[in-house]
Amino acid sequence: xxxxxxxxxxxxxxxxxxxxxxxxxxxxxxxxxxxxxxxxxxxxxxxxxxxxxxxxxxxxxxxxxxxxxxxxxxxxxxxxxxxxxxxxxxxxxxxxxxxxxxxxxxxxxxxxxxxxxxxxxxxxxxxxxxxxxxxxxxxxxxxxxxxxxxxxxxxxxxxxxxxxxxxxxxxxxxxxxxxxxxxxxxxxxxxxxxxxxxxxxxxxxxxxxxxxxxxxxxxxxxxxxxxxxxxxxxxxxxxxxxxxxxxxxxxxxxxxxxxxxxxxxxxxxxxxxxxxxxxxxxxxxxxxxxxxxxxxxxxxxxxxxxxxxxxxxxxxxxxxxxxxxxxxxx
Numbered sequence: 001x002x003x004x005x006x007x008x009x010x011x012x013x014x015x016x017x018x019x020x021x022x023x024x025x026x027x028x029x030x031x032x033x034x035x036x037x038x039x040x041x042x043x044x045x046x047x048x049x050x051x052x053x054x055x056x057x058x059x060x061x062x063x064x065x066x067x068x069x070x071x072x073x074x075x076x077x078x079x080x081x082x083x084x085x086x087x088x089x090x091x092x093x094x095x096x097x098x099x100x101x102x103x104x105x106x107x108x109x110x111x112x113x114x115x116x117x118x119x120x121x122x123x124x125x126x127x128x129x130x131x132x133x134x135x136x137x138x139x140x141x142x143x144x145x146x147x148x149x150x151x152x153x154x155x156x157x158x159x160x161x162x163x164x165x166x167x168x169x170x171x172x173x174x175x176x177x178x179x180x181x182x183x184x185x186x187x188x189x190x191x192x193x194x195x196x197x198x199x200x201x202x203x204x205x206x207x208x209x210x211x212x213x214x215x216x217x218x219x220x221x222x223x224x225x226x227x228x229x230x231x232x233x234x235x236x237x238x239x240x241x242x243x244x245x246x247x248x249x250x251x252x253x254x255x256x257x258x259x260x261x262x263x264x265x266x267x268x269x270x271x272x273x274x275x276x277x278x279x280x281x282x283x284x285x286x287x288x289x290x291x292x293x294x295x296x297x298x299x300x301x302x303x304x305x306x307x308x309x310x311x312x313x314x315x316x317x318x319x320x321x322x323x324x325x326x327x328x329x330x
Contacts, residue, residue, distance in 0.1 A: 059088035102150035188278035
């Protein structure tokens with residue numbers, strides 16, 4: 001019996017639910033393959049259940065396609081393919097451990113879920129399913145459903161990242177989370193001026209923006225005035241541009257936006273687009289670290305995949321310590 005260390009280590013990066021290998025399981029007495037009925041080569045035994053070398057081929061081929069997608073065009077050596085085969089086997093062993101545990105579940109609506117999984121696959125017409133006969137498709141779908149149910153019932157499908165880990169990441173990566181440039185949160189109103197506008201049209205636009213500014217100074221809500229008068233694509237959002245950095249808007253706009261105080265209505269600003277008035281809602285100087293409560297959910301989402309992988313890897317390792325595993329190709 002081989003050590004568990006190598007396959008448990010490699011499995012750590014393959015533990016997302018969608019990465020679990022779900023081959024079409026061979027019948028217990030199906031030990032031959034191909035037209036010549038050549039004996040199938042057993043790659044590993046997991047509690048006596050064989051995993052055959054030919055079952056690794058789809059995973060190996062997928063790895064090779066991914067490998068070539070990144071510009072590696074050289075032919076893969078036998079040693080290189082053997083490396084991909086070993087990784088595929090490690091993934092299959094881990095999946096088999098989970099599947100064998102899943103067989104112990106009592107799922108009342110199992111057959112309904114299997115039927116839905118089959119229908120989903122047939123609707124998608126996946127190439128990997130097209131070559132399967134009806135029994136193989138059913139067995140593969142049942143296997144997938146059982147694994148999903150096991151992961152869900154054991155809190156492994158989408159585990160919540162502990163608050164302590166989220167906070168620890170925030171505390172240790174504050175500088176990486178800091179803003180890399182000065183930013184302002186701003187809204188504006190634009191009265192557009194075409195490039196070929198006549199002097200009269202320019203004067204009319206100027207009069208319009210002056211009237212708009214008087215309305216706001218007189219107490220009319222900025223967003224309502226923007227919706228009614230602004231000739232900009234954000235008018236329907238109350239003129240809200242969101243957070244901007246220098247260079248996003250014309251220089252004249254930037255000069256005003258980054259110089260006035262928050263909650264102050266600007267003077268009229270002329271840019272190549274026309275006349276603007278703007279209001280800065282908030283400023284965030286370069287190097288500002290966002291408060292924890294503002295970025296907590298983002299950090300948790302960022303950490304989710306790694307935490308799910310680690311949680312599942314630890315669970316599978318626990319299953320492996322209680323299992324009989326014979327790796328026959330190492």
